[in-house]
Amino acid sequence: MTRFKLNNRHTWAWLVNLALIVLTIIISVAGYKAYQRLDNMVSELQQNAEQNYNLLILKDVSFFVNEMETQIDAYRNNPKSDYIRNFNASLDNSQYLIDSLKTNYFERDEMIQLCDSLSDLIKERAKVQTKLTAINSDLLENTLEDLTQKIERMPQLLAEADTITPEKIGFFKKTGRIVTNALKKKENRIKADTTVALTQSEKLQTEIMSELAKAKEESMEKGSDLRFQLSTLEKESQVFQNKIIDVINTIESRELEEGRDHVKGIQDLASDTNREVVIFSALSSALLLITLISQLNYVGRNRKHQALLREAKKNAEELAEAKEKFLANMSHEIRTPMNAISGFTSQLLKNAQPGEQKEQLQIIKSSSDHLLHLLNDILDFSKLHANKVKLKQEAFDLKLLLNDTMRIFEEMADEKGLKLKTSFDGIPNFVLGDEHRLRQIILNLLHNAIKFTEKGYVELSASVQFNSGDQVSLRIAVKDSGVGIPKDKQVKIFEEFEQATVADEAKGTGLGLAISAMLVKLHEGEFLIESEPGKGTEMILILPFTLGERLKEDVKEKDENLIHLSGISVLVADDEPFNLKLLETIFKSHDIKLVQTKDGTEALAALQSQVFDIAILDVKMPGLSGLEVVKKVREGKGKNHRIPMIALTATVSEQEMKESLASGFDRILRKPFDENALLEMIRVETMKTKMKKSPAAEIVTEVAKFDLSGLSEMGDDDFVKEMVDIFKSSSARSIENLKKAIQLKIRESLKNEAHKMLPPARHLSATDLVKALEALQAKADKETFDELSIRIAEIETIYNGITAALKG
Structure with missing residues (x-):
C-alpha cells in the first residue's frame, strides 16, 4: 500500500510537471502570436496615418493652385512683378508637394500616374495663364505705342506751318503727353487749356482728332483679335482647372476608400488580437494556478524535509558533541603520560653527553613531539575536511628535516633487514613552509613503505623540479621494493580508513595516506603514485615552496635555558605523580620554595594557610577541580586571592579553555608543556606582582x-x-x-x-x-x-x- 501511494504521488508530480511544460509552450506560442498581431495593428495604424498625411498634401496642392489663380488675376489688374514671383513660387510648391505624394505612393502605379497627370495639368494651366497675361499686356501696349508715335509726329507736321512758334511746339508736346496718359488709364479724354490763336487751334484740333480717330480704328481692329485669343485661352484655362479638380477629387476618393479599408482591417485585427489576449490571459491564469498548487505542495514537502533535516542535524550535533567529549577525554589520558615522556626526555638531554645515547634521546624527544602533533591532527581531523587548517610560513632546514625523518626509521628498518637510501640532489638548504606538516607527510610515506616491504630497500629522494626566482617546486619521492599496489586499488588507498587488501587491515588504520593527501592538497601540490604488484611502489610529492634563509637566532636556541628563578614560593597541584615528579625535577635547579599537593582539597588548604608567589593547578583533579579551587581562592579574599595562577591542562577544547580563564586563572599551559615556556610564564607573572608591591628604586634595579x-x-x-x-x-x-x-x-x-x-x-x-x-x-x-x-x-x-x- 505504501509503495502504491508513493508511485501515485510520483505520477501526479510528473503529470504536474508535464502540464507546466506544455502550458508554458502554449503560452509562449500564444504570446508570440498576440505580439505579432499587435505589431501588425501598429503597422496598419502607421499606414493609416500616412494616408491622412496624403490628404493633407492634396489640400495643400489645391491651396497653391488657387493661389496661382489669385496671383495672376492680381497681376492682370495691376502688373507688378511681385505677383509674378508669388505665382511662380506657388507653382514650384505645388510641384514639390506632388513629388512628395509620389514618394508616399511607392509601388502604387495607379496613384503615381494620377499624380503625374495632376502635375502636367497644373503646368499646362500655368502656361495658359501666362499667355492670358501676355495678351492683355500686348493689347494695351500696342494702342499706346501707335498713339504715342503719331502724337510725337504732330510737332513736326505743325512746324511746317508758317506761323508756328516755340510755345506752340511745347503745346503740342504737352498735349501728346496728356493723351498718352489718358489712353493708359483707358480714358479717351483730352485735357488742355490753351491760349493760342483761334485759327491755329482749330487747325491743330482738327489734326489731333483725325489722328485719334485713326488710332482708335486701328486699335479696335487689333483688340478684336486679341480678345478672341483671350477668350479662347480663358476657356482652355477653365478646362484645365476642371481637370485638376477632377484628379484631386479622384486621389482623395481613393485615399478615403483605402482609409476605410484600413480602418476595417484594423478593427478585424483588434478583434483577433483581443481574442488572442483573452486566450493568453486564460492560459497564464491556468499556469499560475498550477504553479501555485505546485509551490504549495513543494512548501509542504519542504517543511517535512526541514523537519527531517533538523532532526538529522540534532542527531549529528549530539554525535559531534559525544565525539568531542570522547576525543577530549582521550586527549587528556594520552597527553598526561606524554607530558611525562617529553618532560623527562628533555631533562635527560640536559645532562646527556654527546654520543649514541644523546642521539637516542633526541630521537625519543622528536618522536614524542611528533606523536603529540599526530594527536592534534586526529583531534582536528574535521578541520582538515573543512580546509580550516592553516599552513605556517617559517624558515627551516630542508636537508636536516629529511635526514632526521629518515633516522627515526633506522631501527625499524634494521629489524626487517631493509636498506635505507637517501638522495638529495641540488635541493636548497632553507625554505619557507610548514616544517611539521611536511615531516608528517614524509613520515606517513616512509612508515607505509617500511611496513609493506619485507626485503630490499626504501629510498627517500628529493630534487628541484622547477625553479623561478625565489619560488621552487620540489619533487620528494619515497620508493620501495615492496609488494606493490594493484591499479584498481591505487585510488582506494587514499580514502579514509581504507587499505589496499583485507590482509593489510591488521597493519594499520588506513588514516595516514588520507591525511597526507589532504595536506598535499593544502600545499596546492600534487600526489602521484607509480606502482606495480611485486615490483614495488614510488610515492611522489610535487610541492611548491619559497626559498628562505637561516635565522640568526637558530644558533642560540639553547640560550633560553638560562632562565633562572629565585626567591619565590610555588604551589603545584596535580593528581598524576609523574607530573609532580617532572615539575620537581624542573624546579630542582632553581632557588625556589616548592610545595606539592595531590588533589584539589589539599591545594585549597595550602592556599588558605600559606602565602605563595604563584600557583600551578591541574584543571582536572579528584575532590575539588582546579576550576573550583581558583574560584574559592578568588572569592575568599584571603592571603593568596591576588596571586597569579596558572592552569595546567591536557584539554584542547576551546570551551574549556574559556571556562578556565573565566574562573580566575591568569594563564593556561597545555600538557605536554615546554620547560622554557613554563619558566618564562612564571618569571613574567611574578615580575608583574613584584612591580605592584616594590617601590620605584627596586624597579629601577x-x-x-x-x-x-x-x-x-x-x-x-x-x-x-x-x-x-x-x-x-x-x-x-x-x-x-x-x-x-x-x-x-x-x-x-x-x-x-x-x-x-x-x-x-x-x-x-x-x-x-x-x-x-x-x-x-x-x-x-x-x-x-x-x-x-x-x-x-x-x-x-x-x-x-x-x-x-x-x-x-
Missing part, C-alpha cells in the same frame, strides 16, 4: 634598567625631556597594538611593532627592554601565540617599570 646620559650628551634638558615623552607615547601605542595583534593572530604586526619600539629603547639604553623586543621580533614567526603573549607581558612589565622610575 630589577626590571627598569635605563640610562639617560647618552641623551644628555646629545642635547639639553628640554631635548632629553622631549625624547623621554616620545618614548612613553610611542611605546604605549605599540604595546596596545601588540596586544591587538595577538588577539587577531597577525605575526607580521608583532614584528613591525617590536621594530618600532627598538630605536627609542636604545636611545634610553634600556637594555632589558631592548633584549625583550629583539627576542619578540626573532620569535614572532616561530612560537605559539600563547608563548608570544608571555613575551608581550614581559615587555609591558619592563615598560611600566621604566615609566614609574622616570616619574620618581
Whole structure:
C-alpha cells in the first residue's frame, strides 16, 4: 500500500510537471502570436496615418493652385512683378508637394500616374495663364505705342506751318503727353487749356482728332483679335482647372476608400488580437494556478524535509558533541603520560653527553613531539575536511628535516633487514613552509613503505623540479621494493580508513595516506603514485615552496635555558605523580620554595594557610577541580586571592579553555608543556606582582634598567625631556597594538611593532627592554601565540617599570 501511494504521488508530480511544460509552450506560442498581431495593428495604424498625411498634401496642392489663380488675376489688374514671383513660387510648391505624394505612393502605379497627370495639368494651366497675361499686356501696349508715335509726329507736321512758334511746339508736346496718359488709364479724354490763336487751334484740333480717330480704328481692329485669343485661352484655362479638380477629387476618393479599408482591417485585427489576449490571459491564469498548487505542495514537502533535516542535524550535533567529549577525554589520558615522556626526555638531554645515547634521546624527544602533533591532527581531523587548517610560513632546514625523518626509521628498518637510501640532489638548504606538516607527510610515506616491504630497500629522494626566482617546486619521492599496489586499488588507498587488501587491515588504520593527501592538497601540490604488484611502489610529492634563509637566532636556541628563578614560593597541584615528579625535577635547579599537593582539597588548604608567589593547578583533579579551587581562592579574599595562577591542562577544547580563564586563572599551559615556556610564564607573572608591591628604586634595579646620559650628551634638558615623552607615547601605542595583534593572530604586526619600539629603547639604553623586543621580533614567526603573549607581558612589565622610575 505504501509503495502504491508513493508511485501515485510520483505520477501526479510528473503529470504536474508535464502540464507546466506544455502550458508554458502554449503560452509562449500564444504570446508570440498576440505580439505579432499587435505589431501588425501598429503597422496598419502607421499606414493609416500616412494616408491622412496624403490628404493633407492634396489640400495643400489645391491651396497653391488657387493661389496661382489669385496671383495672376492680381497681376492682370495691376502688373507688378511681385505677383509674378508669388505665382511662380506657388507653382514650384505645388510641384514639390506632388513629388512628395509620389514618394508616399511607392509601388502604387495607379496613384503615381494620377499624380503625374495632376502635375502636367497644373503646368499646362500655368502656361495658359501666362499667355492670358501676355495678351492683355500686348493689347494695351500696342494702342499706346501707335498713339504715342503719331502724337510725337504732330510737332513736326505743325512746324511746317508758317506761323508756328516755340510755345506752340511745347503745346503740342504737352498735349501728346496728356493723351498718352489718358489712353493708359483707358480714358479717351483730352485735357488742355490753351491760349493760342483761334485759327491755329482749330487747325491743330482738327489734326489731333483725325489722328485719334485713326488710332482708335486701328486699335479696335487689333483688340478684336486679341480678345478672341483671350477668350479662347480663358476657356482652355477653365478646362484645365476642371481637370485638376477632377484628379484631386479622384486621389482623395481613393485615399478615403483605402482609409476605410484600413480602418476595417484594423478593427478585424483588434478583434483577433483581443481574442488572442483573452486566450493568453486564460492560459497564464491556468499556469499560475498550477504553479501555485505546485509551490504549495513543494512548501509542504519542504517543511517535512526541514523537519527531517533538523532532526538529522540534532542527531549529528549530539554525535559531534559525544565525539568531542570522547576525543577530549582521550586527549587528556594520552597527553598526561606524554607530558611525562617529553618532560623527562628533555631533562635527560640536559645532562646527556654527546654520543649514541644523546642521539637516542633526541630521537625519543622528536618522536614524542611528533606523536603529540599526530594527536592534534586526529583531534582536528574535521578541520582538515573543512580546509580550516592553516599552513605556517617559517624558515627551516630542508636537508636536516629529511635526514632526521629518515633516522627515526633506522631501527625499524634494521629489524626487517631493509636498506635505507637517501638522495638529495641540488635541493636548497632553507625554505619557507610548514616544517611539521611536511615531516608528517614524509613520515606517513616512509612508515607505509617500511611496513609493506619485507626485503630490499626504501629510498627517500628529493630534487628541484622547477625553479623561478625565489619560488621552487620540489619533487620528494619515497620508493620501495615492496609488494606493490594493484591499479584498481591505487585510488582506494587514499580514502579514509581504507587499505589496499583485507590482509593489510591488521597493519594499520588506513588514516595516514588520507591525511597526507589532504595536506598535499593544502600545499596546492600534487600526489602521484607509480606502482606495480611485486615490483614495488614510488610515492611522489610535487610541492611548491619559497626559498628562505637561516635565522640568526637558530644558533642560540639553547640560550633560553638560562632562565633562572629565585626567591619565590610555588604551589603545584596535580593528581598524576609523574607530573609532580617532572615539575620537581624542573624546579630542582632553581632557588625556589616548592610545595606539592595531590588533589584539589589539599591545594585549597595550602592556599588558605600559606602565602605563595604563584600557583600551578591541574584543571582536572579528584575532590575539588582546579576550576573550583581558583574560584574559592578568588572569592575568599584571603592571603593568596591576588596571586597569579596558572592552569595546567591536557584539554584542547576551546570551551574549556574559556571556562578556565573565566574562573580566575591568569594563564593556561597545555600538557605536554615546554620547560622554557613554563619558566618564562612564571618569571613574567611574578615580575608583574613584584612591580605592584616594590617601590620605584627596586624597579629601577630589577626590571627598569635605563640610562639617560647618552641623551644628555646629545642635547639639553628640554631635548632629553622631549625624547623621554616620545618614548612613553610611542611605546604605549605599540604595546596596545601588540596586544591587538595577538588577539587577531597577525605575526607580521608583532614584528613591525617590536621594530618600532627598538630605536627609542636604545636611545634610553634600556637594555632589558631592548633584549625583550629583539627576542619578540626573532620569535614572532616561530612560537605559539600563547608563548608570544608571555613575551608581550614581559615587555609591558619592563615598560611600566621604566615609566614609574622616570616619574620618581
